[in-house]
Amino acid sequence: MAFHEIRFPDSISRGAKGGPERRTRIVELASGDEERNASWANSRRRYDVSYGVRRADDLAAVVAFFEARNGRLHAFRFKDWSDYKSCLPSAAPSSTDQIVGTGNGSATAFQLVKTYTSGAQSWARAIIKPVAGTVTVSLNGVAQGSGWSVNSTTGIVAFTVPPTTGAVIRAGFEFDVPVRFDTDELPVTLDIERTGSIPSIPLIEVRR
Incomplete structure (x- = not known):
């Protein structure tokens, strides 16, 4: 198929x-x-x-x-x-909406995810069909205007340089x-x- x-x-x-x-x-x-x-x-x-x-x-x-x-x-x-958004329905997507990974100094590819949380429980949903042109990315809360790309058919974010160990990678997006x-x-x-x-x-x- x-x-x-x-x-x-x-x-x-x-x-x-x-x-x-x-x-x-x-x-x-x-x-x-x-x-x-x-x-x-x-x-x-x-x-x-x-x-x-x-x-x-x-x-x-x-x-x-x-x-x-x-x-x-x-x-x-x-x-x-x-x-259909990484944030609440009433808000606009932001580069700090969802944690999609943590750098280890060597990994360059990270899957977009959306986490649903209620109380102490949560569930992470892989986002494989982001809408082109809507994805923004941040490292440790700082928006990244370059140095990365996203595959809109798989939802994989790829960095040209591996994020440093412990760097928190977040993203905002719309998705199908x-x-x-x-x-x-x-x-x-x-x-x-x-x-x-x-x-x-x-x-x-x-x-x-």
Whole structure:
């Protein structure tokens, strides 16, 4: 399966429904107690973009996008409007938003990550599809205008000179979610005015 570096139409994704999914196995014992085990180490996101189809032109755009991806065959970028920045939704990304690594004097490549924290618990999400032109980087809190580059197809930040041992590397960015269609058919319904609708257009996150 190839990955197409193209984003699903923003005007339609804005109205999508969905979010993270986790897989947990729960066994209820005879005593009524439970044993719980996480089947997945990381979450996976699901969406239904049918809620964003409001006009006949939207419908045509979805059908064209679906056909160009050969249904479920090829993955693509998707903007999750509820979670697409390294910072809070009300803020603008800053070069000090997220810790992506610590220098050891030899490593030059660091994966962009976004950490979700609640209380004493946290989970780090690898960001592999940053939006080109939105990434900023800092070392020990000082923004770096040069000396590094980012691969917008993998989310790897590469320094020309290895950060010194103990240097804290932070980054700010916007990002997309790598997804694919989770159906091989689009049941289009045309009404009298021929505006049309599609009951469900499921997308699922692609994990490498």
